Amino acid sequence: MVAMGNTMHADFALVQRAKAQDRAAFNEIVLRYKSKVYNYIYRQVESAADAEDLTQETFVRAYLSINSFQSRASLNTWLFRIATNLCIDQGRKEKRTRSFLAPRPKEEDNSIEQDVPDSSFDPQELALNTELGVKLEAALRALPEKLRTVILLYDIEGLSYEEISAILDCPLGTIKSRIFNARSAMRDKLAPYLQSSV
Amino acid sequence: MNILNTKPIANCNNAETLLPQFVDGELSARDAWQLEKHLANCRDCSLKVEQLKLTIDLLHDTARLDTNDNFMAKLHARLDDIDASASDTRTNTPRPSLREIITGYTRVLHVPGVPIGVAIGAVAVLMVALIPGLKTTPATQTTAKPDSHISTVVEAQLAQTAADPLGDAAADQLVVHPDSAVQDSYNP
Numbered sequence: 001m002v003a004m005g006n007t008m009h010a011d012f013a014l015v016q017r018a019k020a021q022d023r024a025a026f027n028e029i030v031l032r033y034k035s036k037v038y039n040y041i042y043r044q045v046e047s048a049a050d051a052e053d054l055t056q057e058t059f060v061r062a063y064l065s066i067n068s069f070q071s072r073a074s075l076n077t078w079l080f081r082i083a084t085n086l087c088i089d090q091g092r093k094e095k096r097t098r099s100f101l102a103p104r105p106k107e108e109d110n111s112i113e114q115d116v117p118d119s120s121f122d123p124q125e126l127a128l129n130t131e132l133g134v135k136l137e138a139a140l141r142a143l144p145e146k147l148r149t150v151i152l153l154y155d156i157e158g159l160s161y162e163e164i165s166a167i168l169d170c171p172l173g174t175i176k177s178r179i180f181n182a183r184s185a186m187r188d189k190l191a192p193y194l195q196s197s198v
Numbered sequence: 199m200n201i202l203n204t205k206p207i208a209n210c211n212n213a214e215t216l217l218p219q220f221v222d223g224e225l226s227a228r229d230a231w232q233l234e235k236h237l238a239n240c241r242d243c244s245l246k247v248e249q250l251k252l253t254i255d256l257l258h259d260t261a262r263l264d265t266n267d268n269f270m271a272k273l274h275a276r277l278d279d280i281d282a283s284a285s286d287t288r289t290n291t292p293r294p295s296l297r298e299i300i301t302g303y304t305r306v307l308h309v310p311g312v313p314i315g316v317a318i319g320a321v322a323v324l325m326v327a328l329i330p331g332l333k334t335t336p337a338t339q340t341t342a343k344p345d346s347h348i349s350t351v352v353e354a355q356l357a358q359t360a361a362d363p364l365g366d367a368a369a370d371q372l373v374v375h376p377d378s379a380v381q382d383s384y385n386p
């Protein structure tokens with residue numbers, strides 16, 4: 001909690017400087033958050049190149065709208081909100097493109113049986129050479145967007161229920177149940193590969 | 199039998215509803231005790247809990263990724279473009295470009311073998327080009343906010359030139375107000 005307080009305090013100072021057009025301060029903000037944002041976006045889009053582009057776009061938008069950033073929000077929440085909106089837009093674009101090319105299972109379909117990743121997705125890039133790691137990444141990608149978003153934010157990026165609720169403009173209860181549904185879906189998909197002691 | 203007089207978890211469905219809080223350690227002591235009692239007797243549910251915990255551990259341990267090496271350079275190039283094209287609505291701070299320009303001028307003046315007359319001429323040209331900014335460039339004045347890091351008007355003029363290197367704002371102003379600028383700036 002103390003560490004979090006210090007982070008927010010340092011973020012606040014950086015934001016104040018960035019609002020006064022201090023590029024060095026903005027640079028520091030990017031250095032602090034770029035890997036978190038990239039790590040999140042990478043698992044939302046279809047290729048590393050897309051992830052790189054959307055991460056750039058996230059910080060460009062942050063740069064352009066830093067003056068509208070309300071200091072009572074956390075920088076973390078704000079940046080993830082920008083990133084999430086970009087991912088949702090990108091998802092819609094990809095869906096539209098796909099619908100011209102080939103039929104695909106509906107995004108709303110809660111089944112994750114169809115977990116074959118797109119050919120442009122290379123799990124080797126994740127340095128996860130284990131079978132389980134590859135299965136996990138594929139299962140994440142096969143989740144419906146709403147479930148994937150909450151599980152990425154909560155279990156992988158470590159945000160709180162409250163932060164995710166603010167990012168997605170959803171009630172806490174909705175966030176909690178989505179997280180549980182997402183975790184259950186992941187478990188069901190991974191169950192055959194899990195070494196259980198029970 | 200039920201010593202705490204709480205509703206026993208009669209079936210797997212009841213157990214299931216408590217799992218989210220159970221795996222996050224958020225269940226009340228009483229509910230946790232009830233659930234554990236059920237788990238001790240139900241292999242299906244205890245397997246589900248075990249697998250759920252393993253899944254969550256896996257998620258927590260996923261590989262962390264980072265951007266390409268050229269990410270920052272690419273981003274700052276884009277931000278430079280934004281600054282350059284948004285001078286109407288936003289104050290520019292083209293500090294890196296400003297530094298480049300100053301370094302560029304300094305380099306010219308320090309090239310060994312450049313005749314001293316050329317160096318003096320360069321200084322004179324530079325001064326004449328810059329000084330009009332002191333009194334005759336309202337556009338430049340509005341560009342530099344009082345709280346910005348550009349501390350002097352001459353630097354602001356340089357910044358303007360840096361933001362618009364092809365426009366050569368300083369030279370334009372020299373043509374418009376050459377005399378007043380020189381008189382004002384050399385007034386002892």
Ligand SMILES: [Zn+2]
Pocket residue numbers: 209210213236240241242243244
């Ligand atoms: Zn059971």
